[in-house]
Amino acid sequence: MSTNQNRIQELIAILFSRYVNRKSSNRERKLVEKIYDSIGKEKNAATEDLHHIKSEIKSAIDQRINHRKNFILNKYKYLSAAVILIVIGFSFYIFNKNRPANIISQENKIVLSTKKDSSPILSVNDDIYEITNNIPKGTSFQTIDDEKILNLINLDPLYTETKISISNPCKEPISVLLQDGSQVWLNYKSSLKFEFDKEKNFRIAWAEGEVFFDVKKMLNHNLKVPFKVITPLQTIEVLGTKFNINTVKDYEESVELLEGSIRLSHNLSHYGTMLQPGQKAFLTPNNSKILVINSKNDEKAKAWRKGLFYFEEESISAIAQELSNWYEMPIIVNADLNNLTITAMIKRYEKIDQVLELIELTNNIKTVKMKGKIYVLNK
Incomplete structure (x- = not known):
């Protein structure tokens, strides 16, 4: 399949996903309805190529901007590239009758890099594994919701200390199910070190880059087992929650909370605060305080994992x-x-x-x- 067709399938998949989750605009809903109405109907093949269709749609938008500048400017000049390319995708679909059946299943698939020089690396104590080629005894790859996940829950018991580290040098995000059942996603150039001892009520992770956490709640003798995350600038204490950490910028770190609650403190000043779902905190090395804002949505944190x-x-x-x-x-x-x-x-x-x-x-x-x-x- 051509690159253009792959892109079109991805964009239509986004459109249908937004429609199913009731996030689509009136414009997008109308497109979905047109696609549904077109299924099963014969369409004549057209000779227009993708670039010609793009030009026509862009020209039509520009005309509407010029005719109704004051009203249309914000509505169309800054339209989402995804939404407009969905229009193109729909046009290309109608003219060329691409197969829509497998679109959604392809959207969420994560395929780990197969290049030997860019494989994600897993180390367990002193043993190192390029996980696209080799994984430790007791571990396995699983596919959940079209997502490929490295499952470490049944790591060989010979590894009694259960200290692991993961680094991702490739541009495909990777997902790992840790020994305690918590799930993490590592973005490009991100790394994680994790130590776990249930009997000692001990779970601690060190994170760099961009890492998303879905922490599993855990009890031991009716006591909650805390989960602590440490970055260069902050220490985060959680019990069971979903949050995104970003330390990519040298001058700033951020943490965004999606579910549950977390307590974080500045490693340099020890200033602390609590975050609630929908809040995002920013920390800098030259400011002892923590800036907390209400985040517009969590779509960005979800998007990079896909x-x-x-x-x-x-x-x-x-x-x-x-x-x-x-x-x-x-x-x-x-x-x-x-x-x-x-x-x-x-x-x-x-x-x-x-x-x-x-x-x-x-x-x-x-x-x-x-x-x-x-x-x-x-x-």
């Missing part, structure tokens, strides 16, 4: 910084675009060009590569 970029009304500068970190390429944004915000859900493609193409499609910008840098300019 191999997606998610931006909701984020500035083009912030998006450029995230893409620059991911693709390790400097991105310079023209000052005229400082007020531009973008909402989009885009697959983390191997090449940055494919991501930039989707962003350019629905925003009045262009990108230029020059001397190893990317410049973002007004079109």
